[in-house]
Amino acid sequence: xxxxxxxxxxxxxxxxxxxxxxxxxxxxxxxxxxxxxxxxxxxxxxxxxxxxxxxxxxxxxxxxxxxxxxxxxxxxxxxxxxxxxxxxxxxxxxxxxxxxxxxxxxxxxxxxxxxxxxxxxxxxxxxxxxxxxxxxxxxxxxxxxxxxxxxxxxxxxxxxxxxxxxxxxxxxxxxxxxxxxxxxxxxxxxxxxxxxxxxxxxxxxxxxxxxxxxxxxxxxxxxxxxxxxxxxxxxxxxxxxxxxxxxxxxxxxxxxxxxxxxxxxxxxxxxxxxxxxxxxxxxxxxxxxxxxxxxxxxxxxxxxxxxxxxxxxxxxxxxxxx
Ligand SMILES: [Zn+2]
Numbered sequence: 180x181x182x183x184x185x186x187x188x189x190x191x192x193x194x195x196x197x198x199x200x201x202x203x204x205x206x207x208x209x210x211x212x213x214x215x216x217x218x219x220x221x222x223x224x225x226x227x228x229x230x231x232x233x234x235x236x237x238x239x240x241x242x243x244x245x246x247x248x249x250x251x252x253x254x255x256x257x258x259x260x261x262x263x264x265x266x267x268x269x270x271x272x273x274x275x276x277x278x279x280x281x282x283x284x285x286x287x288x289x290x291x292x293x294x295x296x297x298x299x300x301x302x303x304x305x306x307x308x309x310x311x312x313x314x315x316x317x318x319x320x321x322x323x324x325x326x327x328x329x330x331x332x333x334x335x336x337x338x339x340x341x342x343x344x345x346x347x348x349x350x351x352x353x354x355x356x357x358x359x360x361x362x363x364x365x366x367x368x369x370x371x372x373x374x375x376x377x378x379x380x381x382x383x384x385x386x387x388x389x390x391x392x393x394x395x396x397x398x399x400x401x402x403x404x405x406x407x408x409x410x411x412x413x414x415x416x417x418x419x420x421x422x423x424x425x426x427x428x429x430x431x432x433x434x435x436x437x438x439x440x441x442x443x444x445x446x447x448x449x450x451x452x453x454x455x456x457x458x459x460x461x462x463x464x465x466x467x468x469x470x471x472x473x474x475x476x477x478x479x480x481x482x483x484x485x486x487x488x489x490x491x492x493x494x495x496x497x498x499x500x501x
Pocket of ligand 1: 261270307309310407408431432
């Protein structure tokens with residue numbers, strides 16, 4: 180009898196993670212019941228009961244794991260580059276940029292640690308190696324539902340090795356790339372949206388960086404701004420929009436030509452995240468940018484100092500996970 184109870188308990192335990200193991204335990208428990216005459220009837224009844232139980236348990240577990248009311252944003256340490264994972268409160272996932280090819284394993288590991296097999300929205304802010312170099316490896320290792328890239332019809336493309344590699348990977352995986360521009364809502368769910376603020380359709384910039392997708396992710400009363408490598412020219416184009424946010428991914432790894440005073444005043448974040456490599460050759464982040472952020476009383480978090488940075492929102496406020 181003790182063995183029966185033990186197996187039933189094991190079945191309940193396994194029902195949280197492994198349906199097959201749970202079923203084996205339950206059936207073994209029923210089979211070991213001492214009353215031979217009732218064994219058959221009990222088995223039939225048990226099958227129905229167990230299936231119902233598992234269905235309810237699974238439903239509850241699903242709600243516990245994905246509907247906990249939290250949005251988690253992980254700024255992955257990819258050295259000199261950008262890669263940010265967003266886990267929305269309804270379980271949807273977005274990966275903005277994938278660092279250089281050298282760091283694709285770091286990105287993949289972060290996804291695996293978070294039990295992510297499917298990327299609902301894979302976003303390449305702009306076709307530079309430190310943002311899309313790692314994309315082919317990610318596309319081959321994960322199921323990608325949608326790929327989103329900036330509208331760049333106003334740009335005369337020279338040969339772009341990394342964009343070519345990415346396009347080949349997308350083609351091989353049968354993924355269609357969507358082109359997004361100002362005011363496009365690229366994703367949304369219960370209480371959250373991801374909206375593109377830049378570039379505008381048919382925008383003409385000299386610098387490819389300025390075509391970076393600037394995306395505002397809003398969840399409840401909180402907002403995060405992802406800027407890629409957009410510089411002043413792109414920032415100044417959108418000053419009339421609602422740029423207010425709690426967390427700003429500081430543009431272009433803290434380069435002098437990004438995060439101008441006017442843009443910073445409009446965004447007015449409490450936290451600025453700089454994704455930057457240790458002892459990088461451009462000596463980023465720039466001292467003037469750090470000064471601008473400090474003068475505004477913005478808490479600065481840097482991947483070269485802190486490694487991967489995790490910030491959560493419950494819809495009311497943001498919290499840095501230490
Ligand atoms: Zn970059």
